[in-house]
Amino acid sequence: MKQIARCIRRINGKRDGARRIGGEKRRAENAEQQQESKRGGFSHWIQADKNNRGPAAGATVPGLRAHECYDARVPAKKTRGRFITIEGLDGCGKSTQLGKLASVLRKDGINVLETREPGGTPTGERIRSVLLDSRTAGLSPRAEMALMFGARAQHVDEVILPALAEGTWVLCDRFTDSTEAYQGGGRKLGSAPVLALHKILCHNLQPDLTILMLSDVEASVARARRRNQQRVPSVALATGSQPADENRFEQESRAFFQRVAAAYKAIAKREPERVFAADARPAPDIVHREIVAAVRGRLMGGKGTSAQ
Numbered sequence: 001m002k003q004i005a006r007c008i009r010r011i012n013g014k015r016d017g018a019r020r021i022g023g024e025k026r027r028a029e030n031a032e033q034q035q036e037s038k039r040g041g042f043s044h045w046i047q048a049d050k051n052n053r054g055p056a057a058g059a060t061v062p063g064l065r066a067h068e069c070y071d072a073r074v075p076a077k078k079t080r081g082r083f084i085t086i087e088g089l090d091g092c093g094k095s096t097q098l099g100k101l102a103s104v105l106r107k108d109g110i111n112v113l114e115t116r117e118p119g120g121t122p123t124g125e126r127i128r129s130v131l132l133d134s135r136t137a138g139l140s141p142r143a144e145m146a147l148m149f150g151a152r153a154q155h156v157d158e159v160i161l162p163a164l165a166e167g168t169w170v171l172c173d174r175f176t177d178s179t180e181a182y183q184g185g186g187r188k189l190g191s192a193p194v195l196a197l198h199k200i201l202c203h204n205l206q207p208d209l210t211i212l213m214l215s216d217v218e219a220s221v222a223r224a225r226r227r228n229q230q231r232v233p234s235v236a237l238a239t240g241s242q243p244a245d246e247n248r249f250e251q252e253s254r255a256f257f258q259r260v261a262a263a264y265k266a267i268a269k270r271e272p273e274r275v276f277a278a279d280a281r282p283a284p285d286i287v288h289r290e291i292v293a294a295v296r297g298r299l300m301g302g303k304g305t306s307a308q
């Protein structure tokens with residue numbers, strides 16, 4: 001318990017610095033947006049027709065080619081959505097927290113997409129069932145890592161990037177930090193191949209904010225095991241056949257999960273400006289308030305309605 005508290009203090013100690021970095025980044029983005037709107041959309045050059053369908057038919061605009069005139073009808077640049085990931089050990093309560101955060105952001109009028117890994121696309125969900133099913137025996141650590149990235153590459157291209165481009169905020173239950181913690185740490189493949197594959201396959205896409213839920217290893221894994229046992233499909237119980245499940249990782253040893261937890265802490269220490277470490281042990285509502293405060297402080301300049 002004391003160890004987790006110490007670790008959270010150490011990791012979050014640099015939060016103020018992170019806010020400053022966030023502030024500079026925002027100022028730079030604002031300046032860029034102002035420049036963009038000055039150049040922007042060429043709208044000050046173009047006479048829209050009375051139905052606001054862009055340049056009047058036959059209008060010519062000095063220095064512009066046709067497709068540029070067409071481009072000028074759409075806003076110069078939509079504000080990109082924010083990408084938030086949530087990480088932690090199995091059973092730490094991250095999915096609950098993701099749902100609660102999504103409701104708060106929606107109340108603020110933000111378009112939110114909740115998604116998860118492995119999964120998030122039809123192909124990714126099929127890969128998920130192979131990866132998590134305890135009937136998948138003898139999968140090598142490298143094959144496991146490759147499948148995680150197969151699902152992720154599809155997820156990034158099919159869902160995450162298009163949503164962010166539309167201005168939607170994407171809340172993702174696990175992302176590449178999970179691969180670094182579970183395959184890099186738990187399976188002992190190391191961080192280097194994970195980060196290299198992320199660059200090659202996922203455009204090196206970085207979350208704007210990662211919420212890392214720090215929990216007791218034993219308590220989390222016991223909770224995940226209980227939860228997954230309750231999910232045994234009734235058809236399988238009736239027929240006595242071995243059902244598909246999501247138990248493969250929960251069967252790992254205590255030492256495996258200790259390595260996963262250590263890898264997560266190392267990531268948080270390496271990237272304090274991106275990773276917010278939350279104490280996952282208090283009641284869900286208390287954890288929720290802490291998470292909402294971090295999101296508002298780091299991504300919204302402290303604005304927004306209350307954490308309900």
Ligand code: TMP
Pocket residue numbers: 090116117118132148174175176178179180182183249250
């Ligand atoms: P969850 O969606 O219930 O958290 O389960 C996903 C499981 O998959 C969990 O045990 C962690 C594991 N996992 C990895 O090992 N590597 C990864 O890259 C991801 C996304 C998940």
